[in-house]
Amino acid sequence: MAYSFDFSSISSGFDTLWQGLAITFLIALCANVIGVIAGFVIGLLSQARSRLVRAPVSAFVEFFRCTPALVQVVWFFYCVPIIFNVFLTPVTMGVLVISLNLSAFNAEAYRAGIQSVPREQYDAGIALGLSPLQRAIYIVLPHAFRSAYPVLVTNGISALQQTSLLSVVAIQDLMYRGKELASDTYRPLEVFTTVGLLYLAVSLAVAQILRGVERRRALHYSV
């Protein structure tokens, strides 16, 4: 007997899935904005001359790269309120975890770019009397960003997918809404297939757009 598909459960639950997708997208977007900026700062700090700066920064990066994202999510939701006595809204906390995780990975992506800045350009910056902050923003950042861009895109898209982990701690993202709908309608096959396709569509679309930007930018700068 073949399975008889019934996608009507999806069409009636489409609003819930849509709301879930909006939350997923919002969290992914905020996490990426923070992750791209904080990743650069962490990448710079991990190259600092002082060991006192380097050690905690690399501990941060290694911790977030060497433990499962799910553990980080659960740890932040259960332990941060107890240890630090701070109570954030679930979505804020979700953005925080995902963006910290993303920053650690982005810092690694920036590192090669930061190291590839030629010595002469630093010297030129010093000769021109630029402050260290100005040197970081006007000399290092453009270099690092351009060479890290493809990896930043890949990391950004996997952050989008990692937001699905937040469903475990009851943030009402796409995955959470999907689970809810599947158990309400007893139609897991249709629901989870649709949820998967939605994630796939968003990931592919975002990847296309960002790679298109890369090509254009490449044209723009190739003088």
Added chain:
Amino acid sequence: MKFNFLFLLGYAHPLLAGLALTVKLTIASSVAGVVLGFIASLLRTYGRTAVRALAGAYVEVFRGTPLLVQLFWFFFCLPLLLHVDISVEVASFVALSLYMGAITCETFRGSLSLIGREEMDACVALGLGRMTRIFYIVLPLTFVRAMPPLLSNVVSLFKESALVSALGMADLMFVGQNIANTSARPVEVLTSTALIYFVVAFPLTRCVGGIERRVLRRF
């Protein structure tokens, strides 16, 4: 708030059993995934247009959807389609292997592109058959070059495998969460769980760098 990590010693056995399951699952899915990824990369590079498109679609689907969705799909949906019971172990293993296959396919593709035209020409000149060429020339060359990224893929699979706890597999994450709930001491238990993952994953990531330097020196 006072923290007491010592009470965890009483739970050492279940935590280690959880870790053992995580490691077993990682190794099994890594082996299956690497084989699958190698085949997929060959098909994606040397196959006909239709085959290439098919292999490409496989990779995009498994890389473009969250692993959590894939796990749920294989556990809740596949049994409905096939009308067979699929145990949680099998569903986890299949989903993780297919995911790993898609990830390693991209790794192999990168190192396949490094095989020189001359090496292929030499094979043709020697009159080697297709299978001989794949097993004696392509496989060793790509495998050695892909070794460091493959190892990082295994490390990320080790971390991602924590998601099987959402299906109820008693892996390290599941055991950790259970103990956290029953003992009402989430800080100590979850921190220790994270540290156990770290202690396994961190040395492996160091190995990646070491192997990378060796491979680079030789090739």
